[in-house]
Amino acid sequence: xxxxxxxxxxxxxxxxxxxxxxxxxxxxxxxxxxxxxxxxxxxxxxxxxxxxxxxxxxxxxxxxxxxxxxxxxxxxxxxxxxxxxxxxxxxxxxxxxxxxxxxxxxxxxxxxxxxxxxxxxxxxxxxxxxxxxxxxxxxxxxxxxxxxxxxxxxxxxxxxxxxxxxxxxxxxxxxxxxxxxxxxxxxxxxxxxxxxxxxxxxxxxxxxxxxxxxxxxxxxxxxxxxxxxxxxxxxxxxxxxxxxxxxxxxxxxxxxxxxxxxxxxxxxxxxxxxxxxxxxxxxxxxxxxxxxxxxxxxxxxxxxxxxxxxxxxxxxxxxxxxxxxxxxxxxxxxxxxxxxxxxxxxxxxxxxxxxxxxxxxxxxxxxxxxxxxxxxxxxxxxxxxxxxxxxxxxxxxxxxxxxxxxxxxxxxxxxxxxxxxxxxxxxxxxxxxxxxxxxx
Amino acid sequence: xxxxxxxxxxxxxxxxxxxxxxxxxxxxxxxxxxxxxxxxxxxxxxxxxxxxxxxxxxxxxxxxxxxxxxxxxxxxxxxxxxxxxxxxxxxxxxxxxxxxxxxxxxxxxxxxxxxxxxxxxxxxxxxxxxxxxxxxxxxxxxxxxxxxxxxxxxxxxxxxxxxxxxxxxxxxxxxxxxxxxxxxxxxxxxxxxxxxxxxxxxxxxxxxxxxxxxxxxxxxxxxxxxxxxxxxxxxxxxxxxxxxxxxxxxxxxxxxxxxxxxxxxxxxxxxxxxxxxxxxxxxxxxxxxxxxxxxxxxxxxxxxxxxxxxxxxxxxxxxxxxxxxxxxxxxxxxxxxxxxxxxxxxxxxxxxxxxxxxxxxxxxxxxxxxxxxxxxxxxxxxxxxxxx
Numbered sequence: 065x066x067x068x069x070x071x072x073x074x075x076x077x078x079x080x081x082x083x084x085x086x087x088x089x090x091x092x093x094x095x096x097x098x099x100x101x102x103x104x105x106x107x108x109x110x111x112x113x114x115x116x117x118x119x120x121x122x123x124x125x126x127x128x129x130x131x132x133x134x135x136x137x138x139x140x141x142x143x144x145x146x147x148x149x150x151x152x153x154x155x156x157x158x159x160x161x162x163x164x165x166x167x168x169x170x171x172x173x174x175x176x177x178x179x180x181x182x183x184x185x186x187x188x189x190x191x192x193x194x195x196x197x198x199x200x201x202x203x204x205x206x207x208x209x210x211x212x213x214x215x216x217x218x219x220x221x222x223x224x225x226x227x228x229x230x231x232x233x234x235x236x237x238x239x240x241x242x243x244x245x246x247x248x249x250x251x252x253x254x255x256x257x258x259x260x261x262x263x264x265x266x267x268x269x270x271x272x273x274x275x276x277x278x279x280x281x282x283x284x285x286x287x288x289x290x291x292x293x294x295x296x297x298x299x300x301x302x303x304x305x306x307x308x309x310x311x312x313x314x315x316x317x318x319x320x321x322x323x324x325x326x327x328x329x330x331x332x333x334x335x336x337x338x339x340x341x342x343x344x345x346x347x348x349x350x351x352x353x354x355x356x357x358x359x360x361x362x363x364x365x366x367x368x369x370x371x372x373x374x375x376x377x378x379x380x381x382x383x384x385x386x387x388x389x390x391x392x393x394x395x396x397x398x399x400x401x402x403x404x405x406x407x408x409x410x411x412x413x414x415x416x417x418x419x420x421x422x423x424x425x426x427x428x429x430x431x432x433x434x435x436x437x438x439x440x441x442x443x444x445x446x447x448x449x450x451x452x453x454x455x456x457x458x459x460x461x462x463x464x465x466x467x468x469x470x471x472x473x474x475x476x477x478x479x480x481x482x483x484x485x486x487x488x489x490x491x492x493x494x495x496x497x498x499x500x501x502x503x504x
Numbered sequence: 505x506x507x508x509x510x511x512x513x514x515x516x517x518x519x520x521x522x523x524x525x526x527x528x529x530x531x532x533x534x535x536x537x538x539x540x541x542x543x544x545x546x547x548x549x550x551x552x553x554x555x556x557x558x559x560x561x562x563x564x565x566x567x568x569x570x571x572x573x574x575x576x577x578x579x580x581x582x583x584x585x586x587x588x589x590x591x592x593x594x595x596x597x598x599x600x601x602x603x604x605x606x607x608x609x610x611x612x613x614x615x616x617x618x619x620x621x622x623x624x625x626x627x628x629x630x631x632x633x634x635x636x637x638x639x640x641x642x643x644x645x646x647x648x649x650x651x652x653x654x655x656x657x658x659x660x661x662x663x664x665x666x667x668x669x670x671x672x673x674x675x676x677x678x679x680x681x682x683x684x685x686x687x688x689x690x691x692x693x694x695x696x697x698x699x700x701x702x703x704x705x706x707x708x709x710x711x712x713x714x715x716x717x718x719x720x721x722x723x724x725x726x727x728x729x730x731x732x733x734x735x736x737x738x739x740x741x742x743x744x745x746x747x748x749x750x751x752x753x754x755x756x757x758x759x760x761x762x763x764x765x766x767x768x769x770x771x772x773x774x775x776x777x778x779x780x781x782x783x784x785x786x787x788x789x790x791x792x793x794x795x796x797x798x799x800x801x802x803x804x805x806x807x808x809x810x811x812x813x814x815x816x817x818x819x820x821x822x823x824x825x826x827x828x829x830x831x832x833x834x835x836x837x838x839x840x841x842x843x844x845x846x847x848x849x850x851x852x853x854x855x856x857x858x859x860x861x862x863x864x865x866x867x868x869x870x871x872x873x874x875x876x877x878x879x880x881x882x883x884x885x886x887x888x889x890x891x892x
Contacts, residue, residue, distance in 0.1 A: 136784045143777035147770055176670075179604070182568065183595060183661040185708075217566040219745070228755055229745075231566065284565065286739060316569065317741070377535060377770060381777070384531030388781035391524040395788055 073490075081486060085479050093471075112416050119407060119420035123400075124427065130399070133392050137425070138432040140388045141480055144381045145436030145473040150444045151374030152472070153463040155367050158451070161461040162363035165299040166355030168332040170244060173325040173342065176349045180362065181215045181324045186350070188320040193347050194327070199338035201328045203243060210327035211241035214312050217457055218284050218305070223274040232269055233304045233457025234284070236312030236322075244328045248301065253278040253293030258308050264293040266302035268460035272450055276305070287315055300359065303450075303459045326355065366451070382480055389484025393425055397492040404492050405500030414493035421489035422482070429481025433474040440473070441465040507809070511816045514793065522821070525785045529825025530832065532778040533861060537833020539767045540857040556723055558617060559585075559730050560752045561716040564743040568593075570712035571742050578736050579718055584729045586721045589614045592714035594702065595662035596672070596695060598648060604661065605644060607695035608714075609702035617719050620683045621691060627652075627678020635701045637677035643692035645679045652676055658695075663706040672705075717749070775868065783872035786818045790876035797880050798888030811881040818873030819866055826865035830858060 088096070107113040127134055166172075173194050178184035186194075195210040202208055214236035222230040239258055242248055256262035265276040275282050280291045289307070296302060313319065329338055332354075339352045353361075397404070404417055445465040450458045516522055561579070563569035570592070579588045589611045596607035612632060615621055623639060631637045640650060650656060654676045665672050674697055682691035703709050718733070720726045730746035737744050747755075790797070797810055805813075834853040853861075 132787075133784060136780055139780055140777050143773050147773045151770075179597070179661050217568050219564065219566055230755075234566075286741065286743065316565065377539075380531050380535045380538075381774060384528045384535075384774075384781075385777065387524045387527040387531070388777075391521055391528070391781070391785060394520065394524070 077486065077490060081483055084482055084486075088475065088479050088482070107419075112413055115412050116416035116419040116423075119412065119416050120423045122403075123420050123424045126400075127424070130396060133395060134428055137389050137392045137428045137481075137484070138435065140385045141429050141432030141477050142436035142439065144378065144385045144480065145433045145477050146440045147381060147436075148374060148378035148476060149437055149440035149465060149469050149473040150463070151377060152371065152469050153440065153444050153465045154449065155370035155374060156466055156469060157449075157461045157464040158370060158459075159363050159367040160464055161459070162300050163356070163360045165301060166357065166359035168335070168354050168356050169329050170355045171327050171329055171335060171338055171352050172355050172358050173327070173350050173352045174323075176351050178351070181213075182217070184323050186212075186322055186324065190348055190350065191322055191325060193345055194325050194342065194350065197327075197338055197341045199329050199334040199341060201330045203240070207240065208327065209240055209244050210325050211238040211244045212309060212322040212325050213237050213241070214309050214316070214318055215323045216312065216316050220273040220282070221275065223272060230273060231457050232273055233459075234312065235304050235306050236309035237306055238309055241306075241326070244326055245297070245301070247299070248295055248297045250293050251296045253291075255293055255295075256307055259310065260308070261287055261289045261311055262292045263289050263305050263307050264295050265291055265305045267294060267296050268302035268450075269305050269458075270294060271448065272303070272458055272460055284315065300459055300461075303457060378476065382476060385480050386483050389425065389429070389480060390487060393421070393485055393488035394491070396424075397421065397488045401492070401495060401500045405495065405497045408493075408497050409501065417493045418489040421492055422485045425485025425489075426478055426481045429477045429484070430474065432481075433477025436477065437465075437470040437473045441470065507813055507816075511813055511820060514789070514813070514817050515821060517789070517793070521785060521788070525782055525821060526825040526828070528781050529778060529822055530829035532774050533826040533829025533865070534833045534836065535774055535829075536771060536861060536864070537830045537853045537857060538837055539770060540860065541833070541837055541853055543767045544854055544856055556726070556748060556750055557719050558749040559718045559720060559726060559733065559746050560749050561718065561733055561744050561746040562714070562752075564734075564745040569742075570709065570714055571716065571737075571744060573711045573713055575716065575737065575742075575744075576713075579716060579733055582718075582729055582732045582736070584720050584722055584725050585733075586719045587613065587617060588716055588718045589617050590699070590713040590716045592699060592702065592709065592712075593662065594658075594695075594697060595660050596658040597661055598656070598658055605658075605695050606690070606693055607658070607697065609699040610696050611699050611713075614696070614717075617717055621680050621694075622683045623678055623680035627680070630677035631696075631698070634675055634677050635698060636673065636675050637698060638674040639678045639680055639696045640676055641692035641694045642679055642681040644695060645676075647693075650676055650679075652678060660706075663702070663708055666705045666707075775864070779868060779872055782818070782822060782868070783875070786814075786821070786872050786876045789817075790814060790880055794883065794888050797883055798885050801883065801885050802889070807881045807883075810883070811877045814877035814880045815870060815873040818876070819869030822869035822872070823862070823865045826861060830861050 091099075107117045172181075173186075174181060174184035175186055175190075191212045195208045195212070197208075200208045200210050216234050216236075217231045218234040219229040220232050222228050242255065250264065251267070253264070256264055263276075263282075270276040276291055278291050278293060281288050282291065283289070295306070309322065313322075327338075329335055335352075335354055342348055342350055342352050407417065408414070444463040447463040448460055449463065450460040561571070561575075563571055573590070576588055576590065579585060591608045591610045591614060594607040594609050595604070597604045615623060615628065627639060631639055638656075645651070648656075656674055656676060658672050658674060659670050660672055661670070664670055699713070703711055716733075718729075720729050726748055730748070733746045734744050800810060801807070830853055837853065
């Protein structure tokens with residue numbers, strides 16, 4: 065009989081754990097706040113609630129005596145949350161950098177079927193036809209704000225590594241490119257002059273590669289180029305090096321063909337009309353996207369991979385930490401067995417004891433989660449990393465520890481605390497009073 | 505060793521605690537197995553003996569630039585060069601332009617320089633006979649369920665066909681696999697098509713090639729050969745950069761991401777956490793057994809043997825959990841790869857990972873056991889028995 069009973073209660077506990085964690089993940093914070101408010105109300109209003117409150121008070125006030133064991137839970141959970149938040153911050157930083165590159169009122173036109181700029185080829189006739197579309201904004205002199213651009217990969221020596229080359233995205237642009245992308249600004253030196261072998265470098269590219277300081281000369285192929293300025297844009301373009309499209313075309317033997325056109329539209333709403341115009345033109349076999357859409361698609365795959373790695377690693381670590389927390393809390397309960405039994409002997413019921421032990425573990429977990437998030441934020445927020453992106457050049461980006469990520473980390477911590485505390489709590493409440501009183 | 509049963513009994517004195525600790529350690533080493541698998545695959549790419557023998561010559565300007573085919577006859581004449589082959593990117597994608605596969609157009613003698621690609625003689629014959637033929641890696645074939653004889657449409661993301669569209673069709677004439685599973689992740693995912701067919705069909709290539717691969721006779725003189733190859737086209741519009749395949753792989757991977765740093769910092773956090781959890785468990789176990797240890801000492805066990813027994817217990821605990829965890833990683837890694845349909849390629853846990861893992865287990869075991877063991881050794885019998 066007792067076997068069936070314990071089997072049933074084990075089953076029930078597992079259901080509670082699964083339901084609790086699922087609710088924790090699914091419910092929005094408003095609902096969770098309501099649950100927390102209910103708990104507080106219960107603790108204040110009812111007799112057993114007040115009992116739970118006082119047992120929790122005793123538990124928490126004796127925590128310093130169990131500092132060693134409790135800090136194991138805290139640091140264990142901090143480790144999990146720290147790693148998780150750091151990995152997700154990498155994914156987030158990458159996504160934000162790439163996604164910030166585009167917006168809704170500029171469009172990028174590529175040859176049909178091209179997955180990325182570097183794979184697209186557009187001939188002169190197509191370039192002209194596209195730039196004459198009526199939806200493209202025009203400047204004061206009535207010239208269309210459309211920049212035909214060449215993207216090539218150039219090998220440059222990496223900073224800090226002797227004799228090692230990296231690949232940088234070298235973009236040849238029309239002079240109008242600066243007006244097409246108003247977010248770009250020169251922070252040092254000046255912009256290149258058309259028709260000369262001059263380069264302006266993004267801040268990210270400058271950090272990554274050696275010799276990209278204004279005034280320096282460097283060789284690309286058999287030609288010597290001069291770096292004349294540095295630009296900042298706060299997005300993926302910062303990892304690029306820019307020069308005059310005509311000169312790049314000569315160096316890389318591209319003739320009059322270009323890779324893509326980036327154009328500023330008269331308004332964000334004009335995009336569908338722009339797309340329709342291009343489709344209606346029988347000379348053109350091109351695809352247009354808003355730059356926002358294009359860049360978010362470029363980052364999609366990589367962000368997904370980074371997020372999956374973060375969550376898989378985090379989950380495995382979380383499982384490890386749950387067992388660690390269980391261990392510690394079982395030991396804590398065992399150490400306080402006599403105390404808890406005494407409470408029950410003088411009339412405290414099981415539920416307040418369960419709630420008290422749970423609250424204690426959740427408190428430790430919350431401290432651990434906050435600590436882990438704080439460490440991840442201190443160490444990794446703004447940490448610069450780079451990866452090969454868009455198939456051609458290195459993209460530098462910063463880890464971003466956002467409030468959302470910190471909140472996610474805290475949620476994980478509390479979930480670990482919930483699972484790690486529940487079983488020991490139930491055990492504490494179930495232990496026969498007489499046995500526990502006799503225990504050492 | 506003769507006290508093994510004692511150590512064993514002590515280990516399972518509190519079954520719940522031991523199993524929970526084992527589970528923590530398992531989780532840590534499962535992670536270690538998976539991550540170290542990734543690390544070693546990356547570090548071994550191109551590291552085999554065949555890779556060291558091969559030089560890769562590409563454009564110095566950038567890796568997307570092509571080189572003239574005429575360079576081939578001049579490279580062959582360079583001292584110490586045994587054979588030369590060449591290849592070009594094809595940039596193929598299946599079904600969806602974003603579904604890209606590693607596809608190269610290769611010269612007819614390409615496979616001669618890559619003995620690690622195991623392909624049957626019939627398949628090679630068929631490849632030489634069929635203009636539109638293609639050889640595909642085992643993993644790639646599994647991913648899309650391709651069989652020999654299938655005609656597969658590919659879309660090149662870069663090169664148009666003779667008819668001006670980006671659509672190509674190939675007949676699969678053979679499936680190859682990587683020898684001994686080496687670099688299986690990369691090699692088994694390759695799609696090889698014929699360079700002559702490719703170059704004649706597409707208007708863009710003009711008989712240019714993406715890169716040359718040459719085999720050197722004497723590996724020790726490889727650097728000199730590389731310099732000699734680069735000298736051939738110095739100051740021409742097609743300057744080249746030649747590296748051993750090993751160096752080329754290493755520099756490319758470094759640009760992908762600093763794998764070592766990421767894996768290293770995760771492992772650091774994992775083991776720090778693990779050390780703490782296990783160390784705490786061992787400390788508890790010894791504290792609980794204070795009186796038992798005192799009894800042992802009373803009946804004549806020396807302090808050293810008490811020390812060794814506690815150490816043995818903690819090492820045993822970590823090794824047990826670690827071996828289980830690594831074993832799980834060995835099963836879970838390939839299973840995950842299968843489950844993801846070849847997108848994620850997790851290698852099985854290699855010998856190197858096992859050795860490194862075992863070393864770590866013993867080291868961690870000794871480290872976490874040290875304090876409790878010292879405590880046990882210094883135990884004063886009278887105080888311990890009195891419960892002070």
